[in-house]
Amino acid sequence: MSTIVHATRRGWVYAPFTCEHCGHQDQGAVRMQMSAGAQTGLLQDLDDTRDLAMGTAHGNMEQAGDELIALSPCPSCGLRDDLAVRTFHAKAKPWLAGGGVLLAVGLAGVAYLASKDELFMGLVATSPVVLIGAIALLVGLAKRLRALPKGAAFRSVDPRPWAHLNP
Ligand SMILES: [Zn+2]
Structure with a gap:
């Protein structure tokens, strides 16, 4: 053991x-x-x-x-x-970039389905992506603004x- x-x-x-x-x-x-x-x-x-x-x-x-x-x-x-x-602040970059991409993909999915009159389905299907993207952005922001x-x-x-x- x-x-x-x-x-x-x-x-x-x-x-x-x-x-x-x-x-x-x-x-x-x-x-x-x-x-x-x-x-x-x-x-x-x-x-x-x-x-x-x-x-x-x-x-x-x-x-x-x-x-x-x-x-x-x-x-x-x-x-x-x-x-x-700069190195200290750069640690936030992957979080900001990744969060931004996820959020954009998620919102694009919502917009696409909303245009097909499937807004509810769009929200259900893409909310995990939007949520993860938003959390990653917040983490990145917290790292970026850290004193x-x-x-x-x-x-x-x-x-x-x-x-x-x-x-
Ligand atoms: Zn000096």
């Missing part, structure tokens, strides 16, 4: 930061928490699986932390990296996250 083992990692993630606007160079840090699960296999005991889950959680944490630091406003000029912001995350801590402003590294 296999079991799913969950592990949670929390701690500071550090990454170098260079501002593309003013050239300010700094060290960024964010406090992260990530969980991951792994399934015990035939050849693995529980400890190995926990290590695997821990490794995955750690990797996810490092990656999300790097993205957050890249997204942070520069401590010197206050501007954000254009590319990081940019708060900035990371920067060494030049707040050296506390680094204090324990150089005792």
Whole structure:
């Protein structure tokens, strides 16, 4: 029998930061928490699986932390990296595009059947498509309008996250 083992990692993630606007160079840090699960296999005991889950959680944490630091406003000029912001917003695009297509197809179906005096049938037949399209659009919109995350801590402003590294 296999079991799913969950592990949670929390701690500071550090990454170098260079501002593309003013050239300010700094060290960024964010406090992260990530969980991951792994399934015990035939050849693995529980400890190995926990290590695997821990490794995955750690990797996810490092990656999300790097993205957050890249997204942070520069401590010197206050501007954000254009590319990081665009990547952040681009995550909404597939939802918006897919939702738009489904909604258009669904509404076209309603319009077609309505033109044949089958409006009721049109609504019944296409409402799942219209509904799924509308939900996907809403998800995309929520992702698009999601506020940019708060900035990371920067060494030049707040050296506390680094204090324990150089005792
Ligand atoms: Zn700057």
